[in-house]
Amino acid sequence: MRLILPLLFGLGGFALLVALGVWQMQRLDWKNGLLAEIEARIAADPIPLPPAPASEADRYLPVAVEGQPAGAPIHVLVSRKGYGAGYRVIAPLATPDGRRIMVDLGIIGTDAKDAPLPMGPYAVTGNLHWPEEVDGFTPDPDMKRNIWLARDVPAMARAxxxxxxxxxxxxxxxxxxxxPYPVGTAGIPNNHLGYAIQWFGLAAVWLGMTLFLLWRIRRRTI
Incomplete structure (x- = not known):
């Protein structure tokens, strides 16, 4: 009896930790499949811009547009690995069919912030996106200096x-x-393999501690 309860407790904990590791491996397979789907969607042939793009149905949809600059762009402060500080240039474009759209043209250096954009027309291929970069801790944009700290799509559309x-x-x-700094899957977190290794590692430690405890109890009863 002195061995049965610790043995059951140890095996139960071990089974639970292994199950969590297996679940994370299943999540890893799901995430890898999802990322592959997103990458295939991003790289597909561009199509004309839909009449009313929707964030759920049309995220990452490849499109081709033409347009003339229709006002001063917004500058979003960013830091890019291997590039340093710079600004994303979010420009309003007027399309031939009368629409007014926003295009993330790419990144410029901080020394080029006040340089005017050349006259168009521009031909752009890219992907529809609704970046989730705004939270309660993001400061409001500095409207006087035209420095934004996030691509807040609704706020930029109003501006x-x-x-x-x-x-x-x-x-x-x-x-x-x-x-151009196109969308990709690099920013989508995929940490499931690391979580699985942690759970399997904890399971191995738990099993080792259980065996050690059983050995100690057995020695005391001999």
Missing amino acids: LQAEPFLIVARTLSPAIGPE
Whole structure:
């Protein structure tokens, strides 16, 4: 009896930890499949811009648009690995069919912030996006200096009087200065393998401690 309860407790804990590790591996397979679907969608052939893009149905949809600059752009402060500080240039474009849209043209250096954009028209291929970069801790934009700290699509649409979606450029013709910084899956977290290793590691430690405890109890009863 002195061995049975610790044995049951130890095996139960071990089974639970292994089950959590297996669940994380299943989540890893699901996430890898989801990322593959997103990457395939991003890289698909572009289509004309839909009449009313929706954030759920049309996220990452590849589109091709043309338009003329329709006002001063918004500058979003960013830090890019291997690039340093810079600004994303969010420009309003007027399309030939009378729409006013927002395009993330790419990144410029901080020294190029006040340089005017060349006249259009621009031909853009990119992906529809609604980046989730705004939380309760993000400061409001500095409107006087035109420095934003997040791509707040609804707020940017109001400021630029544009439709409430963003096209993130993959290619831009002509090359006008900003370096396109297209959407990708690199920013989507996928930590399930690390979590699985942790759970399996804890299971191994738990099993080792259980065996050690059983050995100690057995020694005391001999």
